[in-house]
Amino acid sequence: MLRTPAALADAERWTAHNYHPLPVVIADGDGAWVTDVDGRRYLDCLAGYSALNFGHRHPRLIEAAHAQLDRITLTSRAFVHDQFADFCRGLAELCGTDLVLPMNTGAEAVETAIKVARKWGYRVKGVPDGRATIVVAENNFHGRTTTIVSFSTDPDARDDFGPYTPGFVTVPYGDLDALAAAVDDTTVAVLLEPIQGEAGVLVPPAGYLAGVRRLCDERNTLFIADEIQSGLGRTGRTFAVEHEGVVPDMYVLGKALGGGIVPVSAVAARREVLGVLKPGEHGSTFGGNPLACAVGTEVVKLLATGEFQRRSAALGAHLHAGLGALVGQGVVAVRGRGLWAGVDIDPALMTGRQACERLAERGVLAKDTHGSTIRLAPPLVVTEGDLDWALEQLAAVLREAR
Ligand SMILES: Cc1ncc(COP(=O)(O)O)c(C=O)c1O
Numbered sequence: 001m002l003r004t005p006a007a008l009a010d011a012e013r014w015t016a017h018n019y020h021p022l023p024v025v026i027a028d029g030d031g032a033w034v035t036d037v038d039g040r041r042y043l044d045c046l047a048g049y050s051a052l053n054f055g056h057r058h059p060r061l062i063e064a065a066h067a068q069l070d071r072i073t074l075t076s077r078a079f080v081h082d083q084f085a086d087f088c089r090g091l092a093e094l095c096g097t098d099l100v101l102p103m104n105t106g107a108e109a110v111e112t113a114i115k116v117a118r119k120w121g122y123r124v125k126g127v128p129d130g131r132a133t134i135v136v137a138e139n140n141f142h143g144r145t146t147t148i149v150s151f152s153t154d155p156d157a158r159d160d161f162g163p164y165t166p167g168f169v170t171v172p173y174g175d176l177d178a179l180a181a182a183v184d185d186t187t188v189a190v191l192l193e194p195i196q197g198e199a200g201v202l203v204p205p206a207g208y209l210a211g212v213r214r215l216c217d218e219r220n221t222l223f224i225a226d227e228i229q230s231g232l233g234r235t236g237r238t239f240a241v242e243h244e245g246v247v248p249d250m251y252v253l254g255k256a257l258g259g260g261i262v263p264v265s266a267v268a269a270r271r272e273v274l275g276v277l278k279p280g281e282h283g284s285t286f287g288g289n290p291l292a293c294a295v296g297t298e299v300v301k302l303l304a305t306g307e308f309q310r311r312s313a314a315l316g317a318h319l320h321a322g323l324g325a326l327v328g329q330g331v332v333a334v335r336g337r338g339l340w341a342g343v344d345i346d347p348a349l350m351t352g353r354q355a356c357e358r359l360a361e362r363g364v365l366a367k368d369t370h371g372s373t374i375r376l377a378p379p380l381v382v383t384e385g386d387l388d389w390a391l392e393q394l395a396a397v398l399r400e401a402r
Contacts, residue, residue: 003037022360022367029056032382034365043390045359045366047379049197050229050340053256054302055381061259061298068294076285083293090300094238095251095268099275102266102288102296106228106254107143109265112282113191113224113252114147116267118167119276121188125220132188134224137173141198142191142226154198174204176211183215189222189250190215194240197229200373201335201342209244222249222273228265232256233380236313236338238303243337249273259299264292308380312338318384319376322391330398332372340377343394347372349401358400362393 007025025037032055034044047053054061068083075081088100101116103109117134121127136142136151149157150164158164169187171178173196183190194209196202216223225248230240232253241248250273254265267274286292302308316338323334323341332344345355352368359366359374366374378387 007037022356022365024360024365031055031057032379032386040363042360042363042365043378043382043386045364045376045378045390047377048260049255049367050232050234050377051255051258052260053233053308053380054259054299055379056260058259058302058381060302061261061295064294064298065259065261065291068291071290073291074286074289077283077288081290081293083290083297084288087288087293087297087300090297090304091253091257091266092268094300094303096247097251097268098271100266100268101274101277101282102264102292103284104263104265104286104292105143106252106265107145107148108284108287109228109252109254109267110142110148110191110226111145112267113189113226113250115282116250116269116274116276117189117191117222117224119281120222120273121186123276124272125188127186127188131186133167133169133184133186135169135171135179135182135187135190137192137196138170139173139196139199139202140191140193141196142193142228173199173202174208176208176215179212180215183219183221187219187221189224191224191226193226193230194243194246195230195235195337195340197340197375198369200344200370201340201375203335203337207244209241209246213244213246213248216249224248224250224252226252228252228254230340232299233303233308233312234338234340234377235336236316237309240337257296257299258292259295261295262292264296264299266296312380315339315380315382315384315387319378319387319391322387323376323394326391326395326398329395330402336376339380339382341375342369343374343376345372345374345398349398355394355397358397359393362396364390364393 004025026034027037091100118132121132138153142148147165151168152158169182171182225241250269258264335342352372352374356366356368368374
């Protein structure tokens, strides 16, 4: 008897319905592949929304975690532990900056960046107390806390969760003139995703990120790059801002930083920025714990060689060529960089959800977003053969619907 139906019913019975998962119950994973409770194998083309850039159970990450589990896992930041400095140094060097503040989830790191920017605004820029504003983009996705959903433009994320945190100004993504009009003497930061993931893998027009950098310099405003999904090799570079030669004032990182094993997030910035925080003003019981740091250090080492970034660039070109060939065959448009793609399916054929269900039946896991778009973000350990096979499955799903 198949175990999947009962496992799905149990999950449905005992959890809040804040997700609408595909009907797949995963039991184990290895590299780019997972196996469900009934022994069916799937190519994971979502990779935990980029939290699994190094694949499931990368041997070096598992080894680092095991070694740390045998020594010490948690101290709190009331004490210093012997994994802490190595992680912070390694990550600061990877970002080419001075200081790192580790947290756990992506949303916590975004909240950290918001607090740091506000304090920087009051203490360094000289914004009058309580007046700081942060400019954000329409269709942003930065997490789920009450402050972050306050500046979401997605009704599902925002409605019914007010009262909302003030101090945010929203502009269209990719529009430099609108941004220039929105930044004023109270603006402490511009907070952007270099590529908008949840919005459908939207790549801004060429020159936008460099223009944001110039504008922030001219107006003495911080540029915060939320690289939680776009960073750490996903787009073929360590950070997506590199495609335009941009260095932000704050990197916000998460997801893949935890190697798919533990939640690890961080903010990385120069001393003049992150140095504004004093003891007692911010923290987290679990942030920067020994297990997180041991895994995070190994993640940084994997990225330091550039191998994953090169794989992502080369395999990404292959993926995008294959997806491009499907335009007009049931695909309306394809966007993205590296091993990251937003694929708009012809809405006359099916919804994104239906496309993902049919792909799952054929052994490919992907996730829909906003109507008819599906997102593909396979682990960077995926092979060219895996990608060709996934493309064949997508072509077959489209063919069957036409
Ligand atoms: C760009 C971006 N920022 C922030 C987050 C929030 O991260 P978390 O779910 O770990 O809180 C996400 C998650 O999808 C994201 O894609």
